[in-house]
Amino acid sequence: MLYILILLLGGAFSYFGPWWTIAPVSFVICFCLPQKPSAAFWTSAFAGVTLWVGYSVYLHIGADTDLTARVAGIFTAGVPALADMPAIALVVILATLVVAPVSGFAGLAGVKIRQLIRSSL
Amino acid sequence: MKLVRHLWPLLVALMLMYMFHRSWGVIPPLGKLFNPFVGFLQNAEQGSGIRDGEIVLAGLRGAVTVWYDDNAVPHIFAQNDDDLYFAQGYVIAKDRLWQMEFYSLVAAGRLTEVVGPGALEYDRYNRRIGMARTAANITEKLKNDTVANRILTAYAAGVNAYIDQLAARDLPVEYKLLNYKPERWSPYKSILMLMNMRHTLSGGSYDYRLTNVLTEYGPDVMADLFPDYPAIESPIVPQGTPWAFSPLAVPAAPNVVAAPPDTALLAFHVPEPRPEVGSNNWAVGGRKSATGLPILANDPHLQLTLPSIWYQMQLSSPNENVYGVALPGTPAIIIGFNKDVAWGVTNTGSDVMDFYRIRFRDATLRTYWHDGQWKPTTRYIETYRMKDGSKVQDTLYYTHQGPIVYHEKRSTNYSSNIPVGYAMRWIANETDGADLLTFHYLNRATDYEDYRKALTYFTAPAQNFVFSSNGGDIAIVSNGKLPLKWKEQGKYLLDGTLGAHDWQGWIPREQNPGVKNPPRGFVSSANQFPADTTYPYYLDWRFAHSSRAIRINERLDAMMHATADSLRVLQNDNYNVDARRILPRLLTSLALNDSIRQSAEYAALARWNYRNDADAVGASIFENWLDDLLRGIWGDEFPAEKRLLYPSLDRTFELINNEPGAKWFDRVDTPDTIETIDDIVHGSFKTAMAKLRERFGELSARTWAWANVKQTRIAHLVPNFTSFGRKNVLNGGGSGVVNATSRTHGPSWRMVVQLDTDWPVAYGLYPGGQSGNPGSKYYDNMIDRWAAGQLDTLLFMKRVDEQSERLLHRTSLKPKNQ
Numbered sequence: 001m002l003y004i005l006i007l008l009l010g011g012a013f014s015y016f017g018p019w020w021t022i023a024p025v026s027f028v029i030c031f032c033l034p035q036k037p038s039a040a041f042w043t044s045a046f047a048g049v050t051l052w053v054g055y056s057v058y059l060h061i062g063a064d065t066d067l068t069a070r071v072a073g074i075f076t077a078g079v080p081a082l083a084d085m086p087a088i089a090l091v092v093i094l095a096t097l098v099v100a101p102v103s104g105f106a107g108l109a110g111v112k113i114r115q116l117i118r119s120s121l
Numbered sequence: 122m123k124l125v126r127h128l129w130p131l132l133v134a135l136m137l138m139y140m141f142h143r144s145w146g147v148i149p150p151l152g153k154l155f156n157p158f159v160g161f162l163q164n165a166e167q168g169s170g171i172r173d174g175e176i177v178l179a180g181l182r183g184a185v186t187v188w189y190d191d192n193a194v195p196h197i198f199a200q201n202d203d204d205l206y207f208a209q210g211y212v213i214a215k216d217r218l219w220q221m222e223f224y225s226l227v228a229a230g231r232l233t234e235v236v237g238p239g240a241l242e243y244d245r246y247n248r249r250i251g252m253a254r255t256a257a258n259i260t261e262k263l264k265n266d267t268v269a270n271r272i273l274t275a276y277a278a279g280v281n282a283y284i285d286q287l288a289a290r291d292l293p294v295e296y297k298l299l300n301y302k303p304e305r306w307s308p309y310k311s312i313l314m315l316m317n318m319r320h321t322l323s324g325g326s327y328d329y330r331l332t333n334v335l336t337e338y339g340p341d342v343m344a345d346l347f348p349d350y351p352a353i354e355s356p357i358v359p360q361g362t363p364w365a366f367s368p369l370a371v372p373a374a375p376n377v378v379a380a381p382p383d384t385a386l387l388a389f390h391v392p393e394p395r396p397e398v399g400s401n402n403w404a405v406g407g408r409k410s411a412t413g414l415p416i417l418a419n420d421p422h423l424q425l426t427l428p429s430i431w432y433q434m435q436l437s438s439p440n441e442n443v444y445g446v447a448l449p450g451t452p453a454i455i456i457g458f459n460k461d462v463a464w465g466v467t468n469t470g471s472d473v474m475d476f477y478r479i480r481f482r483d484a485t486l487r488t489y490w491h492d493g494q495w496k497p498t499t500r501y502i503e504t505y506r507m508k509d510g511s512k513v514q515d516t517l518y519y520t521h522q523g524p525i526v527y528h529e530k531r532s533t534n535y536s537s538n539i540p541v542g543y544a545m546r547w548i549a550n551e552t553d554g555a556d557l558l559t560f561h562y563l564n565r566a567t568d569y570e571d572y573r574k575a576l577t578y579f580t581a582p583a584q585n586f587v588f589s590s591n592g593g594d595i596a597i598v599s600n601g602k603l604p605l606k607w608k609e610q611g612k613y614l615l616d617g618t619l620g621a622h623d624w625q626g627w628i629p630r631e632q633n634p635g636v637k638n639p640p641r642g643f644v645s646s647a648n649q650f651p652a653d654t655t656y657p658y659y660l661d662w663r664f665a666h667s668s669r670a671i672r673i674n675e676r677l678d679a680m681m682h683a684t685a686d687s688l689r690v691l692q693n694d695n696y697n698v699d700a701r702r703i704l705p706r707l708l709t710s711l712a713l714n715d716s717i718r719q720s721a722e723y724a725a726l727a728r729w730n731y732r733n734d735a736d737a738v739g740a741s742i743f744e745n746w747l748d749d750l751l752r753g754i755w756g757d758e759f760p761a762e763k764r765l766l767y768p769s770l771d772r773t774f775e776l777i778n779n780e781p782g783a784k785w786f787d788r789v790d791t792p793d794t795i796e797t798i799d800d801i802v803h804g805s806f807k808t809a810m811a812k813l814r815e816r817f818g819e820l821s822a823r824t825w826a827w828a829n830v831k832q833t834r835i836a837h838l839v840p841n842f843t844s845f846g847r848k849n850v851l852n853g854g855g856s857g858v859v860n861a862t863s864r865t866h867g868p869s870w871r872m873v874v875q876l877d878t879d880w881p882v883a884y885g886l887y888p889g890g891q892s893g894n895p896g897s898k899y900y901d902n903m904i905d906r907w908a909a910g911q912l913d914t915l916l917f918m919k920r921v922d923e924q925s926e927r928l929l930h931r932t933s934l935k936p937k938n939q
Contacts, residue, residue, distance in 0.1 A: 018289070019156035020138045027134070041130075055157040063165035067294070067896030071154075071161050073844020074298065091162075095155040102137045102152070109131035116127035 002039070005029050006047035006103070014051065022048045022099060023106035030110030037111050044107025048099040053092050060088050144300040146237075147841065154297055161297055163290040164896040169193065171930045178282045180207060181936035187212060189930040190916050193891040193899040196435040196928075198921035203275045205438040206452050208934055210279025210306070213432055213449050217893040218283065219293035220428045221314065221450035222303055223838055228313040228320070229253040230505070235301045236839075237508040248503050249517055250324070251524045251550045252316040258552045260309040269555045273308035276452040280306035294895060295839065301508075306450075314450035315556055319549035321423065322468045323582035325394035327663070328476055329382075330766035332613040336381045337765065346785075349609065349662040351771035353702070355674045356650045357585060357597060358636045366632045368657035372607045375621040379613035380478035382543075397856050397866030398423060399665050400467035401692070403645035403673060404589040404597075406638065411682040415589035416875045418688040419456055419465025420868035422861045425835040427846055427901060429889030431456075431870045435918060441565035444883065444917045446870050449893075453560040456872060458881055458917075461567045462590045463874035467646045469583035469599045472661040473548035475610075475624075477522045477617030481542070486518050486525070492620035496521065520544040522617060544617055546624060551602060554580030569594045569637065576600045577630060585646035591876040597644040598635030599651040603628040608659045628658050643677040645670070647859075666770050668698040668857040685875045685884055692871050693910035694859040695733040700743050703774050704731070707750075710802040717803060721820045722810045733860070735828035735853040738820065744855060745830070746809040753805035757789045770857075828852055833862055835888055835904065837895075845895045850888075852908040860910075871912060880919065884912035 010025045026044035035043070060068050072087035075094075082090065141152030154160045171189050183200035185208045190196065195212045199205035213221070226232050230248035232240035247253075263269045284303050296302060335343055400421040407413045423430055431446035436454060445457015456465045482488040488495045499519040504512055518525045522544040555578050562575035572588045576598060579586075583601030588594070604624040615622040634651035636644060648665030676691050708727055712718050722742055729739020751767055754776075759765040767773075776783050781798045788796050817824040828851040837845035854862030861867060872885035888907040892899040906913070916927050 014156070014158040019152045019159050020142070021158075023134055023138060027131075052155070052157055056155075056162055059157055059162040059165055062167050063162075063896065064167055064898045065165065065896055065900070067161065067165040070844045070895045071294070071298075074842055077841070077843055091155065094151060095157070098141050098151050098155055102134060102141065105130045105134035105137060109128075109134050112127040112130050116124070119123070 002029065002033060002035065002043045003047045003050075005033075006044055006107075007051055010047060010051050010103075011055075020102065022051065022103045026103045026107040027110040027113075030107040031114050032110075034114070035107075035111050037108055040107040040111040041104045045100040045104030048103025049096050052095045052099045056091060056095055057088065060091070149298045150300045153300070159290045161294050161896075164294040164297075164894055166894065166897045169899070169929065170892065170894070170897050171932070173930050173932065175933045175935055176286075177935045177937050178207075178211065179937040180278045180282055181934060183936060185934040186921050187932040187934065188918070188921075188928045189932070190925075191927045191929055192433070192903070192913060193897075194433045194435070194916070196437070196916070196918050198437045200439065202438050202440055203271060205436055205441075206272050206275040207279035207282070209434070209436060209447070209452060210276040211283050211934065212279075212434065213447065214280040214283035214306070216891055217428055217432060217449035218280075218287075218303055219295040220838065220893050221280075222306075222310075223295075224317050224450060225310040225313040228256065228317040230503070233513075234506050234508060235299055241505060241507075241513065244505055245503075245515060246526075247320075248505075248515075249524055249526045250320070250545065250547065251519075252320060253313070254501070255550045255552060256309060256312040256316045259312050260307075262552055263308065263312075263555060266555055266558075268561070269558055270308070272452045272557065272561060273311055276311060277306045277308055293893060295842075298842070299839075311451050311557075314448055316549065318448065319581055321398060322584075323470075323473050323547070323549055325392045326474045326476070327393055327766055328474075328611065328614050330393070330764050332379050332381050333763065333765050334759070335379055335613055337763070346768040346772055347662065347766075348772065349659075350650065350654050351667055351769065352775045353671070353771060354650050354653070354667045355670045356653045357599065357644075357646045357670075358634045358652045358656075359639050359641055360653045362636055362639065364632075364655070364657065366629075368632060369605065369629065371658060372605065372610075372621075372625040374607040374609065375619065377616060377619065378609060380616035380622075381614065382478065394470065395866075396665065397861070397863050398468065399470075399648040399669070399861065401645075401647045401669060401673060401859060401861070401868075402465040402467050402585065402587040402597075403643060403677060403688075404463075404587050404595040405643045405677060405680065405683045405688070406589075406595045407593050409642045409677070409680055409683050410875075411684045412875060412877065414591055414593065414876045414878070415463075415595050416683060416685055416688055416873065417458070417463040417465060417587060417589040417595075418692060418871075418873045419467075419587065420692050420861075420871040421456070421466065422866055423869040424865055425833070425867050425869065425888055427835055427837050427889055427895075428893035429869070429887050431887050431889075433885070433887075433891060433915075435916075436564065437918070437921070442919075443564040444915060445872070446885075446887070452557060454564050455560055456870060457564070458872075458874040458876075458883055459564065459566070460880065461592070461876075462563075462572065462588065463876060463881070463883075464563050464566075464572065464586060464588050465872065466584040466586055468648055469585055469601065469651060470648050470661070470664055471583060471599075471603060471651070472606075472611050473582055473604065475522075475546045475615055476543040477520070477546065477615045477622065479520055479525060479542055479544050479617040489520055490618045491521065492618070498525070520617065522546040522623070523550055543614065548581040548583075548602060548604070551580050554578055554602070556580055568592050569596060572596070573598075583633070585648075585651070587644060587646065589874075589876055591878050591881070594638060595644050596635065596637040597646055599633050600630075600635075601633075602630075603633060603658070603660065606659045609662060610659065612662050632658075634660075641678065643680075645673050645677060647673055663769060666699075666857060668770075669859050669861065672696055672698050672859050685873045685882065688873045689871075689884065689910070689912050691859060692868065692873070695737075695740075695853045695855070697731045697733050697740065697743070697855065697858050699747075699770065699774070699857050700729070700731040703777050704729075704743065706778050707802055710799045711806060713799055714803045717806060720810070722806075722813075725820060725825075733827055733853050733855040733858050735826065735851055736822070737827045737853065738822060738825045740827040740853070740855065741813065741825050741830040742810070744827075745813055746806055749805040749809040749812075750802065753801040753808075754785060758785060827855075831855070831862075831864055833864055833867065833908075835901075836865070847901055847904055850904060850908050852910075868907075871907070873912060881917065883915040883917060885915050886911070886913045
């Protein structure tokens with residue numbers, strides 16, 4: 001449920017918002033729906049990754065040119081070991097490294113702030 | 122404690138967001154870049170990336186229709202000229218916004234703002250040669266020119282209309298990678314674009330090195346090795362053409378002609394003219410063409426880049442209908458054709474950059490001595506903003522000659538042919554005229570008179586404007602402001618204290634070299650001497666090496682019943698005139714050495730047909746050997762570390778063919794032996810072949826093929842973005858052949874226009890694509906056809922409702938409130 005909500009609302013808001021939109025979405029949802037902290041972290045992270053990686057792969061496959069390879073080439077230019085990796089794999093890894101902690105910690109923060117407010121009442 | 126226990130995830134999340142939001146050194150902002158909703162993947166286009174439909178734009182007066190053809194070339198139909206230039210700005214910005222802004226930042230010396238302090242010396246150099254200040258002055262003056270001002274304002278409004286509706290996700294990918302946003306466009310920025318071109322075409326100088334040669338060897342050697350006209354030349358105005366004007370009195374040369382630098386000030390480096398930056402153009406008259414009407418061809422040679430320097434488009438309003446290429450950021454078509462005329466340009470390349478040794482009163486640099494009195498310098502404070510917001514300031518001084526490019530010894534000075542304590546007089550800093558009006562009026566010209574009138578607006582740097590009309594005229598003029606000089610004025614560094622060393626006015630424009638409908642039936646240029654020695658004015662001691670010009674003129678002389686395809690073939694001609702000129706003599710010499718004569722390399726060279734074709738092994742051997750041969754002959758007397766200049770190819774070839782006993786063949790670093798020309802030829806050949814073997818292994822038809830050795834590449838404008846460029850473009854050519862494709866430079870637009878009384882037929886293409894987006898299939902789609910020497914048939918529409926299968930998309934630009 002949490003996963004689906006973050007995925008749907010995250011997707012909808014990301015369409016209009018800045019790149020970090022997933023963070024407030026995870027935060028608010030985890031704040032409103034009581035969770036265990038670990039579940040909040042991992043579900044938020046996983047939903048964020050699903051959203052970013054899923055849409056990335058969709059755009060990559062639908063494109064008529066391999067922009068992914070060109071952009072990945074900028075990152076692998078000085079690192080021959082990475083040059084053999086498929087470009088989309090590198091993009092998926094980097095996207096995951098960005099969105100997983102951002103979304104995960106935002107979700108965790110939602111739970112923790114909720115606890116803080118409740119315990120102060 | 123409780124607070125910390127509950128708040129830390131929030132702090133971590135915020136910290137991560139901050140970290141991924143900004144760029145760190147060369148690492149781009151990873152959050153923005155890899156979020157698929159706003160990041161680079163939004164630039165990965167499906168299909169053509171062009172949408173049919175309507176766009177409402179504030180600032181338009183009437184509706185504008187833009188048709189896109191199958192090569193993504195826009196055909197703009199507007200109902201008035203303001204809307205035409207507005208739409209041109211809008212449409213170019215849509216495809217090339219990042220590129221045009223990047224050029225404007227380069228010319229303004231503001232790259233540090235987007236790439237950081239690494240660009241500071243480059244920026245400092247560009248500011249110190251005065252480009253931004255001159256662009257601002259030109260813009261200010263053009264505000265009083267109603268026509269130019271309207272064009273520039275409408276164009277800028279069009280660009281801004283695009284910027285205003287640009288969502289973050291649609292930003293060109295370079296902005297996302299470098300993490301900045303476009304500024305608003307303005308007429309000033311369009312002028313900066315033209316300044317960039319002025320710099321590219323006239324931003325080099327031999328003066329410093331030549332002064333060193335004069336100091337080292339004296340005037341007799343100068344006259345012998347650095348003469349004012351080559352031994353073999355084929356000038357633009359055919360030899361024997363009478364000059365139909367009475368020339369002005371040429372100022373007498375003063376006793377002192379050079380002001381060498383003090384040795385203590387030998388701290389700089391100045392760029393030399395780039396021989397790869399050159400161009401070809403020609404027009405054959407009706408007597409030589411199959412149609413009985415002129416055919417015109419042009420291919421400007423510039424650095425090969427992605428996005429391409431040119432952008433194809435058709436501009437149509439009730440006052441004009443023109444097709445050709447524009448420079449992104451600049452209104453009008455620069456090289457092109459309309460129903461009645463066609464025109465093209467090559468660089469004239471005369472000496473329009475001189476340096477004056479300035480005698481300052483003291484280290485404050487406030488006052489300098491000139492023509493018998495102390496005069497004040499003008500001071501400007503230049504501020505450079507870094508990417509992180511910090512600032513660096515720098516003082517720039519001007520004398521009446523121009524900016525003092527460097528006035529102190531610094532090891533980090535970006536460029537070097539500029540003397541320390543020398544002021545620069547440079548044509549690019551002239552602020553009169555309105556170059557862009559030349560193109561505006563050429564776009565709507567109908568005959569020779571219109572062409573000549575359009576040329577009068579052009580200032581700098583002088584270009585060889587070739588012209589043809591369906592009235593049957595062909596013409597070429599070296600057009601632009603040319604300083605009136607005494608003979609050899611500015612061949613060396615000049616003395617800033619002497620009034621006689623100032624530029625002495627201008628050659629009257631109508632007396633610039635030019636020719637109309639010459640008896641030989643064609644006109645042409647390849648950056649060579651505009652005129653032979655009968656021309657009454659001094660232009661320069663050296664122009665581009667004559668090999669391309671000789672070949673073009675030989676071919677056109679022989680050509681009858683020429684078609685557009687004959688001219689396309691000539692544009693791709695790989696014949697090496699230099700090889701024809703000296704290889705027979707060199708082979709005779711090589712054959713004297715047994716080991717060389719029996720080598721595979723010698724055999725390949727002897728078999729070679731003098732063509733720099735893609736598969737030619739002989740071309741690889743000849744071109745690579747030439748460098749070592751020159752070093753063998755001149756490297757001892759004119760070493761690079763002493764900042765001396767080698768004599769020209771022409772002079773070297775004369776020496777090899779006609780003066781084999783010259784003392785220059787004897788190496789000065791071997792006092793006990795006397796080397797002959799044969800020793801130098803053998804030694805340099807062995808050295809060059811050893812280098813080739815080291816790079817490409819033992820001689821083989823595949824690895825030693827010229828295309829593989831030359832390795833033409835087309836790089837992205839950001840050097841680090843190597844994966845945005847194309848490497849190993851396989852083609853023939855060479856800097857000295859008509860198909861002037863070297864490793865990094867080449868024909869940046871090839872065009873052939875066959876005029877007709879009814880409707881012209883035109884062909885063209887450039888090594889890139891219409892889109893500046895590396896995620897578009899139109900980013901580099903013309904490169905392979907370009908490398909193969911093909912041309913596209915250009916779709917030149919008569920009317921907006923013309924039917925063609927090649928028209929794929931229609932965009933309507935609609936004014937707001939209508």
